[in-house]
Amino acid sequence: MAVTNKPSSAGWFSNYLARRYTYFTIGFILFSIFVGILESLGVLSTSGIGYLFLFLTLAMYAGIGIMSRTKHLDEYYVAGRNVPAIANGMATGADWMSAASFISMAGTLWLLGYDGLAYIMGWTGGFVLLALLIAPYLRKFGQYTVPDFVGARYEGNTARVVSSIAAIIVSFTYVTAQVTGVGIIMSRLVGVSYPVGVVVGLLGVLVCSFLGGMKAVTWTQVAQYIILIIAYLVPVVMLSYALTGVPIPQLMYGQALQEVQRLETEQLGTSTYLEPFNEGLNNASAVSSARQIGLTPPAAKSTNDWVGTPWNFLALTFCLMVGTAGLPHILIRFYTVPSVKESRKSVGWALFFIFLLYFTAPAYAAFSRWEILKNVAGQPIASLPAWTNNWARTGLLNITDHNRLQDASISELPTWANTQVSNGSLVINDANGDGKIQLGPFVPADASDPSKGGTAGELSGTAVTAVSTDGILQFREISIDGDLVVLATPEIAGLPYTVAALVAAGGLAAALSTADGLLVVIASAIAHDVFFKTLRPNASVQTRVRIGKAMILVAAAAAALAALPRLALISQMVAWAFSLATASFFPIILLGIFWKRANGPGAIAGIIGGMATCIFYMVMNYIDPTFNVLGISHLGAGVFGLIVNFILVIVVSLLTKEPSEEIQRLVESVRRPDKDPTHEELQPAAEPA
């Protein structure tokens, strides 16, 4: 069976797709403009607009999902191997960019400044590794899943099963985080409660994947990419135009960076936004996660020993890059293109489409930081811009000036005030017993040192200072949740609510597309690697397709259940997935292709040793940040696992029998893009007609 699986007239097919998706794009843009007009005419309410975008986009995905329905094995697992490079690039882009990339990335950059760039470089640089070291060879190998490759290359079922389990664990935590993201977006878009949002998310994911497997997933992902990139670009282009007069945010945010530096120095005495490596390590996340699950939290610890050194940044960037090239749901995307040549091009297209979003994210962060420094910080609290008050109500923006507590009910204080009460820095004395807080003029406790706190009416304590009661919002008194940056930009730019709904639809597209891709990995790991290849090699094609469909259902339901308690630990586990992939899959796949001597025992030793090292460092540093090497946090633990993995593969392989002749032929075959005429191809048997 030929490596190249071209449909009978490839040019016609590509043109057909290009035309269809162009109509789709134009249609979607026209629809959005139409809704915007309806909004300005007062015909639609905000929730009406929200529902409209929600149902329209879900209906489109369902439509594509139904049109892609199939009973063919090749189509269900690898989309028929005829996805053109550009389309696969878009699908990979959507698959890669989850709700976190879409909504949280810009916020992370806002909060961390330069240090956030580890994520920008980390989540793009890995594609170079994919193109050069993995994708073409995986495509030549040409079967269905990553454990397929591991099982074939490393002689048998142990390696296959071990890697299936690893793939399921990594993908399951990832997909749970996506379903959580969908739940949150739903509750923002149409105001439903989080559990309802999760269920709607579950259904959304299923319409994109159940009937057509990888084929449906791929084609819905292309549509989802188009929606998410339009939704991402529109608000920031308009904001750039509003602030600088030029609608090219990626070029103009240099100006924003200059302004941010100037305003920060003016207001804070020093500028921290561009300062690198300025975060210490702490275990606040472990403490709050443990509390949420109901375990005794570890003692709060932090260390600033390595602040100012680049090692943590470098390790994190490295793990994100290498992890990219080891994540199963990205690797399987390269089984779906027609040829080896197309696989290389496809990685290029994928990175280009991802680049469009990633090089825009820092612009979001810079412009909103400029806006906040210019028009919000330093303003009297009574006259803040409208968007600030609106978003303060959602809890994503907190104004911690004590004047906000005037007339606030003592039993319903904002979280930040409660924190101050519980740590003793704020004391409330309800002198007139009305259950509310009344402020008075500020009286310092120690006249010679006004920063030591004092009294202001019914409030007193070390947190009550002249600055905190002056009725002016200092930059330090603003605390934001990262998600605010993308979600509030439409309003900051003065755009109609339609754009905000568009952004939510884009976030939904990002979350659904990633979730689908992960479901296919999980379903195929169980149905193909465990059930078919290991347990029942004689299963019929219909059985295999049926089990695949059943597993998608089961995995989606399990992810929804796991997403309901909304554990903070889940998003932490997604970050860990990259380190785990770095320490487990990447080395054995790389050595499998580039070193013929690597054998089964070596790979198993490597994957287990790598994962164990990685998990050990991760857990130790997560609970106690003083346990570290060069200040590398748990997010960079993959570096150590990778080293151990490589060493074990090399040493154990050399100490044991070299791989069989057949396997060495397999490696040679994988290294050449064409069909080797002197040896049998290891392609799956063609389906009976």
Next chain:
Amino acid sequence: MAQSVESMKTTRQAAATKKEFDTVGYWRSNVRLIISLLVIWFAVSYLPVLIVNQLNSINILTGFPLGYYMGSQGSLVVFVALIVYYAWRMQKLDREYGVDEE
């Protein structure tokens, strides 16, 4: 669908007449190309980070400090260029060694 004995014989005959494929040469050229591109990848990702404070004192374009620019845009552009170059160069190599899939 298993190949018949007849067609297997034909394949092997065709192989015998086809030009001998220089596996070693092809692979070596590929690996050399990969290594040189990875050196660039490594340099543009990690070296600017090590001298970021010095780079940040230089401003480019509309006011980007160079260190920040490399991390947020500069490296990304190089990544895309590396992949595009690799795909193009490998296609030429494939044709040169006669293993082009067409």
